[in-house]
Amino acid sequence: MQTKAKTKKQKNHGAAYDIWRSLRSNKVAVVSMVIIGIFVLISILADVLFDYETQVIAQDIMNDLQSPSKEHWFGTDSLGRDYFARMLYATRITLIISFSSVFIATALSIVIGGISAYFGGIVDTIIMRILDVFLAVPSTLLIICIVVALGNETVYIILALVVYLLPSLVRTVRSELMINMENEYVEAARSVGAGPFRIMLIHLLPNSFGAIMVRCTMSFALCILSTACIGYLGIGVRAPAPEWGRMLSEAQEYMRLHPYLITIPGFFIMIASTAFNLLGDALQDAMDPRLRGYRKMKKKVFARRKK
């Protein structure tokens, strides 16, 4: 049984504490969080460790294509720029783009999906048909079109990614809300006088949060991949700014002699997208109070069986 102190602790921390506790006991989640944490740290420290003008984009042709050494941990690229500094800056740029796109797209999708689910009928039909138009265009093509049409400023890349993410996010939000609206607790809330805003914010959104969060983290992975993709095609973040995809394509020429130039950005892309996907999965388990503690229980049962 629960001790009094424990009960108090839970009271202070609320639901967020429970989610955190559950995440902490999940090894995959911890590893993903550590990796994402490192990426975030890199993005913050990039500015402190290296000077953008002199160390990241300044060319030094005399020192091109050096192998990794004490001065240049990842060697230098074909223009003699320190590859390590460029990797750190690239991480920062990718994370900023991904985070902004996911944040804006999620906020918009909650509003649009909420309107669509709550009002239904003709409003819902109009919104969904408009989004269908975007879904009908192949996603990569859609991003390329927007970036080519508007220019490859960071803002437009973010806009392109938001447009790309929005249809699937809105659909997720809408369907989750609609499923939860069927639940009797919505009627129960209405019977005690709760208005549409309260039902939406207190009951529907928290119950749909798991699915939305999972979509969000997966969207993060999609953003990272899409940014790299358009970077690789040469229409992404504008040169000379470093970007994973662009670095991949630039390193392609020197793949035989300097394989680390292509391996390192590839590895970063893979690790980052995998970490976000796995964290999304773990979050889903942690958010659902019914699944909370399930893993521990499973462990206990297995331990007992072994005995």
Add this chain to the structure above:
Amino acid sequence: MKKTMLETVDLVKYFDTKNGIVHAVDHVNLSIPEGETLGVVGESGCGKSTLGRCILNLIPATSGQILFDGKNILERGGKSKDFRQKMQIIFQDPYSSLDPRQTVFNLIAEPLKTNRMGTKAEMREKVEAIMDTVGLAPRLATAYPHELDGGRRQRIGVARALVMDPKFVVCDEPVSALDVSIQAQILNLMMDVQEERGITYMFITHDLSVVKHISHAIAVMYLGEVVELAPKEELFAHPRHPYTKALLSAVPIPDPARRTMERQLIKGEVTSPVDPAPGCRFAPRCPYATPECLSPSLGMTEVGPNHQIRCCHPLD
């Protein structure tokens, strides 16, 4: 003579569907005196839950009046918050009617929060008091509903309904999802609360033994209509409507000696509530039916003190 707490006058709820109009609640006239319990029984789909939801204005009624404490609540349209504090509902399924992401405390406090009743400290006090009343231990305040069994969950449902200090509570099959032993606990709890606070109940159920336990008067519904309305003892002792008689004879009797007793069973299926034929809706299944049963002028007739039926061939 006790004053009437709730009265419905020609309450009608029709659902417009592709196949026609479903007569879910058809000209229902009921009245419940203060502090008493009216049991509403009938088989699945006879409109008893719809009736309960109409009375609480959770589904807008098609026509008719609902007089709560003498005032027609349907007149006020959307401005329903003030009477909603006095009228509450206990739901059938304690599993789906509680938001899984709210703690027990938040669930019980929700009616107070939505109606902005008092400060945080006052709310906490009220919730703690009501948890004590319904027999929930204070340590459960931080628990989530999935951690509790059905009986405790339904106690939360009862607490939610009672925390606003209502005058009238619709109980929509509140015990049919529970074990028999826990059913008794919840029923006794509800009766205790009624005695203490003088609450009026409308108790919707299909379980006649439950209704016998808790009700003062009983209304039997068939396909959206009330077919018999009588005080409890009278109804169980002298059912006058053939449908009521058949219902009563279908109740299992826990007595092996009476195992061989003849049962009067109804034949056939429930006819459709979509655009029903005029006259008695039970006529197609009724063993006593005659052509005059289909005359459209059939209404409720008084056959005894407070005893009304809708039938042209009342039983003796």
